Amino acid sequence: MxxxxxxxxxxxxxxxxxxxxxxxxxxxxxxxxxxxxxxxxxxxxxxxxxxxxxxxxxxxxxxxxxxxxxxxxxxxxxxxxxxxxxxxxxxxxxxxxxxxxxxxxxxxxxxxxxxxxxxxxxxxLPDALPAIGRLSDSINNLYIVAGHNCWGILWSLVSGEAMAEVVVHGRPKHISLTNFEPTRFTTLP
Incomplete structure (x- = not known):
């Protein structure tokens, strides 16, 4: 990352x-x-x-x-x-x-x-957006929520809720994480 x-x-x-x-x-x-x-x-x-x-x-x-x-x-x-x-x-x-x-x-x-x-x-991160989600589809249980810059406290609740939903349900129920996918930077298998 x-x-x-x-x-x-x-x-x-x-x-x-x-x-x-x-x-x-x-x-x-x-x-x-x-x-x-x-x-x-x-x-x-x-x-x-x-x-x-x-x-x-x-x-x-x-x-x-x-x-x-x-x-x-x-x-x-x-x-x-x-x-x-x-x-x-x-x-x-x-x-x-x-x-x-x-x-x-x-x-x-x-x-x-x-x-x-x-x-x-x-x-x-380089695009100034946080990374929220799985780091790799092939590695189970490897997640990240980071890179919020000065908005970490403000975005903490929605980021935490979204991550909990990803871990429990595989995807968030209330927001789209498409723009925040960590895989935009990773090359993990």
Whole structure:
């Protein structure tokens, strides 16, 4: 499976001035300094700091921030040679994200900075679609559900349901997995 990874930095602010949020929502920030607003295009537009922030208030009052920009694509061979401890946040992107967030809200102390700077690797396949299904028709019980990139949490429920139906019934009942077949990349017998 030709899995690549996108290295992304993120921030967490603890003890913000925001009270606990019983029903948190995500905020996809559009800066008025960006090009004129166009539906959906604004989500991926970078602000003056090269960020396209996604802001996630947590029920405990913490704020999680991603969309700091500058996320490099790591090829499969890069991933194989990478040590987990090597996955560190890009400090310049963390600073840019903090600067962008500071212009959006007074809920954080702009002089203090984030409490946590972290990084992750988001799995992605060459066509940017996940692989969901059997890896080979000739090998029983070999399945994969992977490569969702940043949509893994959102797609987790439907992917899990579809995979359970494939394992139990041989095919999903509610959605077509034609575009997600892992065999589009594999050469197993």
């Amino acid at each position: 030709p899995m690549s990874g996108i290295k992304s930095s993120s921030l967490v602010y603890r003890d913000t001035r925001m009270p606990a949020v019983p029903d948190p929502h995500a905020l996809f920030w559009y800066s008025p300094h960006q090009r004129p607003w166009v539906p959906l295009q604004s989500i991926s537009s970078d602000d003056a700091n090269g960020c396209h922030l996604e802001v996630y208030p947590r029920p405990d009052g913490d704020i999680y921030i991603c969309g700091l920009g500058g996320s490099p694509l790591l090829r499969p061979e890069d991933l194989r040679s990478l040590n987990p401890s090597d996955v560190q946040p890009e400090l310049s992107r963390a600073a840019a994200g903090h600067k962008s967030l500071s212009t959006m809200t007074s809920l954080i102390d702009s002089g203090k900075g984030p409490d946590i700077k972290q990084a992750c690797l988001r799995p992605i």
